[in-house]
Amino acid sequence: MLNIIWPIFIIISFGYAIFSGNLGKLNESIFSSTSESVNLSISLLGTICLWNGIMQIASKTTIIDKLTKMLRPLMRWLFPDINENSNVHKEISMNMVANILGLGNAATPLGLKAMKSMQKENKNKNTLTNSMITFIVINTASIQIIPTTVIAIRSSMGSNNPTSIIFTVWIATICAAVAGITATKLFIKFSEKGKK
Amino acid sequence: MKLVTFLSDVAMPFIILMIIVYGLIERNKVFDTFLDGAKEGLSIVLSIFPTLIGLFVAIGALRSSGIIDAIVNILNPVLNLINFPSEIMPLALLRPISGSASIAVATDIMNNYGVDSKIGLIASTIMGSTETTLYTIAVYTSSVGIKKTRFVLISALIADLVGMLVSVAICQIMF
Numbered sequence: 001m002l003n004i005i006w007p008i009f010i011i012i013s014f015g016y017a018i019f020s021g022n023l024g025k026l027n028e029s030i031f032s033s034t035s036e037s038v039n040l041s042i043s044l045l046g047t048i049c050l051w052n053g054i055m056q057i058a059s060k061t062t063i064i065d066k067l068t069k070m071l072r073p074l075m076r077w078l079f080p081d082i083n084e085n086s087n088v089h090k091e092i093s094m095n096m097v098a099n100i101l102g103l104g105n106a107a108t109p110l111g112l113k114a115m116k117s118m119q120k121e122n123k124n125k126n127t128l129t130n131s132m133i134t135f136i137v138i139n140t141a142s143i144q145i146i147p148t149t150v151i152a153i154r155s156s157m158g159s160n161n162p163t164s165i166i167f168t169v170w171i172a173t174i175c176a177a178v179a180g181i182t183a184t185k186l187f188i189k190f191s192e193k194g195k196k
Numbered sequence: 197m198k199l200v201t202f203l204s205d206v207a208m209p210f211i212i213l214m215i216i217v218y219g220l221i222e223r224n225k226v227f228d229t230f231l232d233g234a235k236e237g238l239s240i241v242l243s244i245f246p247t248l249i250g251l252f253v254a255i256g257a258l259r260s261s262g263i264i265d266a267i268v269n270i271l272n273p274v275l276n277l278i279n280f281p282s283e284i285m286p287l288a289l290l291r292p293i294s295g296s297a298s299i300a301v302a303t304d305i306m307n308n309y310g311v312d313s314k315i316g317l318i319a320s321t322i323m324g325s326t327e328t329t330l331y332t333i334a335v336y337t338s339s340v341g342i343k344k345t346r347f348v349l350i351s352a353l354i355a356d357l358v359g360m361l362v363s364v365a366i367c368q369i370m371f
Binding site for chain 2: 116118167
């Protein structure tokens with residue numbers, strides 16, 4: 001994707017800068033951008049290392065298992081097609097818990113494993129099942145307790161209160177997830193009606 | 197309002213404390229484990245560093261050439277109708293496509309309008325509450341070799357759209 005977008009950005013910028021007489025500014029921005037990205041990376045380094053360390057501790061405890069159990073009623077409603085006692089059920093809820101805690105490194109392998117297990121029971125091998133779609137939509141909604149990357153960006157830019165957006169992020173992400181799940185459930189209903 | 201500030205202030209320290217105490221109760225070597233994780237963080241940042249440089253230069257060039265402002269001016273009347281700040285538009289468009297490009301755009305927006313300005317806070321909220329939707333869908337579907345994805349893209353984009361609209365609305369109310 002970036003192989004297309006990146007050159008387009010550069011070419012458009014140069015074209016427009018010549019047209020608007022901003023070539024001098026453009027020249028300046030090349031060097032200030034590189035140092036900005038270095039600054040950002042250094043402060044990302046701090047927050048991300050700290051958070052990754054903390055989450056490594058979490059992954060060594062039984063917190064994920066405990067939270068996974070708490071998700072059961074929700075899981076039953078979200079994935080009615082999946083047997084409650086199957087491994088898939090466990091893999092999906094562990095992936096969700098890992099995402100919520102911000103354990104991206106743990107979440108993706110778990111998620112891919114869950115996809116593989118769901119594919120085994122899929123009757124139509126080249127089409128996504130209802131449960132798979134619900135699962136992917138939940139993953140794209142990115143429900144997260146602590147939005148670490150944004151906090152790191154904000155603190156690198158000298159914000160007075162880098163964590164002030166935590167609450168607004170919660171509200172927005174929950175609304176997004178609810179909207180995504182509702183849309184998915186509606187689409188599932190329509191597609192089943194169509195078959196009958 | 198005070199409760200909200202309190203929650204935002206307390207969330208991170210509380211979770212750190214909870215996890216460490218939990219680790220202690222289960223008799224883990226918490227500091228050694230912490231170091232392992234922190235080392236891994238190092239390689240994560242190193243691996244995205246080259247991408248960030250490339251994209252920062254591209255986004256910086258777009259901004260300094262004046263084309264972003266030109267596009268924002270054109271979109272302004274339309275977006276004003278739904279109360280969506282046009283300054284956020286570049287971020288809203290790139291967010292589902294590329295994670296690192298959206299970091300670059302968000303940083304650019306915060307630089308230009310101020311981290312703690314309303315626009316900066318909206319950009320932060322959008323970054324925190326949405327994902328790189330297209331990438332996630334691609335990884336999950338291709339891992340099992342599925343081509344027919346039915347309505348997954350539409351559902352996921354609806355979620356993104358709602359997330360962005362709510363981000364704008366909640367920031368207008370809260371800040």
